[in-house]
Amino acid sequence: MSAQAVDVDNVVMQFGGLRAVDGVSLRVGVGERRVLLGPNGAGKTTLFNMIGGQLQPTSGAVRLFGQDVSRQNPYRRAHDGLARTFQITSLFPDMTVGENLHLAVRALSASRFGMIRPASQYPRIAERVADVLAEWRFPAGADTLVSNLSYGDQRKLELAMAVANRPRILLLDEPTSGLSATETESVVGLIKGLPEDVTVIVVEHDMDVAFAVADLFTILHNGRLVTTGTAAEVQANEDIQRIYFGEGE
Numbered sequence: 001m002s003a004q005a006v007d008v009d010n011v012v013m014q015f016g017g018l019r020a021v022d023g024v025s026l027r028v029g030v031g032e033r034r035v036l037l038g039p040n041g042a043g044k045t046t047l048f049n050m051i052g053g054q055l056q057p058t059s060g061a062v063r064l065f066g067q068d069v070s071r072q073n074p075y076r077r078a079h080d081g082l083a084r085t086f087q088i089t090s091l092f093p094d095m096t097v098g099e100n101l102h103l104a105v106r107a108l109s110a111s112r113f114g115m116i117r118p119a120s121q122y123p124r125i126a127e128r129v130a131d132v133l134a135e136w137r138f139p140a141g142a143d144t145l146v147s148n149l150s151y152g153d154q155r156k157l158e159l160a161m162a163v164a165n166r167p168r169i170l171l172l173d174e175p176t177s178g179l180s181a182t183e184t185e186s187v188v189g190l191i192k193g194l195p196e197d198v199t200v201i202v203v204e205h206d207m208d209v210a211f212a213v214a215d216l217f218t219i220l221h222n223g224r225l226v227t228t229g230t231a232a233e234v235q236a237n238e239d240i241q242r243i244y245f246g247e248g249e
């Protein structure tokens, strides 16, 4: 009974004439922390979208805890314990911190219990929201409008919303992009503080962040998986240095 948390089996994503992901296989064990690395356009977000259900692979399969979910929609996968954050902020700016959290918790509760729910079930949602607020501490307070939060606190709120339903698998797409050094440090601390049994896959460009949050690194390039290795292996591999570190900066 050693099903992987995430088992991506030879997936292909074809966009017209472009093969954005080209036969990638990836296995991530329960409780593992994995970072996906690769230059812009490597296919990292497309791969995330196939794991999360925003895209269905052209071919190949995605299994979560041994179950083939390739044709399941994102809501079904969320219900089964998968949560994710996006590169671009996905909060409701005109609502408060507490209201955003409430919606995140309620969305999944609704799919669990049906859309029409007796009012008596709402206190359970409110309790969970209160717990998350206490745990994650938003100094500006639960009643602050999201549009008045710093960018760093907005990213933190997204993370809190993703974690609020106690996911078993968490996909984080560039969680520190656009953050200051202090904010980045804080998000790294939050990721490292997640419960040990939560499987976390992170797309990250910042190598310091990558090395801080994971033990294993998978490198993608031109839609293909180049290799998976430890920090030392990644740093010592000349192909990876050329592909990844040779670009940008």
Ligand SMILES: Nc1ncnc2c1ncn2[C@@H]1O[C@H](COP(=O)(O)OP(=O)(O)OP(=O)(O)O)[C@@H](O)[C@H]1O
Binding pocket: 015, 018, 020, 038, 039, 040, 041, 042, 043, 044, 045, 046, 047
């Ligand atoms: N919906 C789409 N339709 C057509 N092409 C797409 C679509 N989504 C992504 N692509 C293309 O697929 C390729 C891989 O994109 P993807 O966003 O997965 O890369 P990435 O590694 O996440 O890059 P970045 O680090 O810039 O976010 C790119 O060439 C991109 O332009």
